[in-house]
Amino acid sequence: MSQLNVVSGGLYTTVQDRGRPGHYRIGMPPSGAMDQYSCAVANLLVGNPDDAAVLEATYIGPRLEFTDRRLVAVTGADAPVTLNDEPVEAWQTFAVGPGDVLAFAMIRGGARVYIAIGGGVSVPRYLGSRSTYTLTGIGGHQGRKLADGDTLPLGAAGDGPPAGSAVPEDLRLRFDSGIELRTVIGLCSYRLTEATLQSFLDTPWKVTKDADRVGYRLRGGKLDFIEREQPFGAGSDPANVVDLGYPIGSIQVPGGDEPIVLLNDAVTGGGYATIGTIISVDRDRIAQAKTGDQVSFTSVDLDTALAARARRRDRIERVRGALRS
Amino acid sequence: MTTIKAQMPGVFYRRPSPEADPYVEEGGTISEGQTIALIEVMKTFNEIKAEQGGTISKFLIADGDEVDIGQDIAELGSV
Numbered sequence: 001m002s003q004l005n006v007v008s009g010g011l012y013t014t015v016q017d018r019g020r021p022g023h024y025r026i027g028m029p030p031s032g033a034m035d036q037y038s039c040a041v042a043n044l045l046v047g048n049p050d051d052a053a054v055l056e057a058t059y060i061g062p063r064l065e066f067t068d069r070r071l072v073a074v075t076g077a078d079a080p081v082t083l084n085d086e087p088v089e090a091w092q093t094f095a096v097g098p099g100d101v102l103a104f105a106m107i108r109g110g111a112r113v114y115i116a117i118g119g120g121v122s123v124p125r126y127l128g129s130r131s132t133y134t135l136t137g138i139g140g141h142q143g144r145k146l147a148d149g150d151t152l153p154l155g156a157a158g159d160g161p162p163a164g165s166a167v168p169e170d171l172r173l174r175f176d177s178g179i180e181l182r183t184v185i186g187l188c189s190y191r192l193t194e195a196t197l198q199s200f201l202d203t204p205w206k207v208t209k210d211a212d213r214v215g216y217r218l219r220g221g222k223l224d225f226i227e228r229e230q231p232f233g234a235g236s237d238p239a240n241v242v243d244l245g246y247p248i249g250s251i252q253v254p255g256g257d258e259p260i261v262l263l264n265d266a267v268t269g270g271g272y273a274t275i276g277t278i279i280s281v282d283r284d285r286i287a288q289a290k291t292g293d294q295v296s297f298t299s300v301d302l303d304t305a306l307a308a309r310a311r312r313r314d315r316i317e318r319v320r321g322a323l324r325s
Numbered sequence: 326m327t328t329i330k331a332q333m334p335g336v337f338y339r340r341p342s343p344e345a346d347p348y349v350e351e352g353g354t355i356s357e358g359q360t361i362a363l364i365e366v367m368k369t370f371n372e373i374k375a376e377q378g379g380t381i382s383k384f385l386i387a388d389g390d391e392v393d394i395g396q397d398i399a400e401l402g403s404v
Contacts, residue, residue: 291334
């Protein structure tokens with residue numbers, strides 16, 4: 001029996017894979033790694049299939065004890081990593097053995113680290129995915145974040161890149177201050193005056209303490225909705241519309257002053273006007289924004305969004321190629 | 326001077342609930358593992374525990390203020 005011992009769960013560590021798409025119509029969000037790029041690269045570094053499950057840790061990394069020989073890699077947020085109190089490099093493959101303990105020091109940049117282990121975290125799949133959705137308690141390890149003393153099953157490890165294999169510098173994350181989120185304006189932006197929409201784009205927004213896998217609440221400006229008599233079926237707040245499906249990454253502004261970006265574990269529909277949607281690739285960026293960080297929205301068109309998605313795919317393939325050579 | 330640093334960002338509180346007394350007063354003695362404050366983030370209140378014993382000579386963040394990761398919370402003097 002091959003298992004991973006969770007000595008300390010950290011602050012909010014969950015099992016995640018690429019996600020659980022395809023169930024939005026029954027009100028189930030996709031969950032999955034918030035930073036898909038870092039998740040994919042971590043799996044590549046240990047020779048895992050693309051759909052293997054990793055650990056996603058927010059702000060404070062877990063302390064993990066291994067029970068057999070495995071390849072391990074850490075990506076995502078910038079945090080010092082140690083194996084048995086000796087520093088190891090992130091974005092690089094390293095080998096562990098029975099009794100080895102992986103630990104993290106305080107995060108220096110970003111918000112979420114990803115830990116891939118050769119063979120993957122092999123909790124049972126639920127609706128095709130191992131991702132944890134804590135709000136309804138499904139997937140992952142017992143549908144919840146990891147706690148001290150948990151044990152996780154690991155899958156059979158195949159061959160991976162040799163220890164010491166590293167992701168080229170230009171394919172790692174960079175943490176700049178001021179995070180730009182490219183946004184496709186709509187679906188309900190017609191509810192804002194043009195001047196308000198412009199001020200939404202011009203405002204530097206600050207990430208509040210209410211920022212998690214469900215959504216990020218921001219502060220920094222006030223948005224005015226066009227006055228109207230609310231249609232039948234819509235609530236009385238000017239930010240209300242008749243219920244609609246919320247795009248993943250969509251931005252709503254209940255009350256007009258605190259925009260909320262809905263993310264991987266968010267509610268799938270409701271009655272707030274969504275004034276824009278951050279492009280799927282930039283969910284990776286907001287995933288690495290932490291409480292107190294500044295973000296801003298830039299208007300882009302759909303072609304730009306699709307090109308960005310193709311570019312991310314290309315970057316992942318470049319990592320795959322670099323690790324093969 | 327040793328300081329206690331925030332391990333996570335959020336909102337800093339010195340008491341377990343708005344009406345309660347602070348976990349520890351300035352000048353108060355703390356022991357290792359003792360809760361000295363809370364940081365609220367991601368809809369949870371996380372207890373900040375002392376990693377070593379000593380005396381809290383001064384808090385560097387006011388009750389209810391925002392705190393960043395790595396920011397100094399308090400100055401720690403020897404017992």
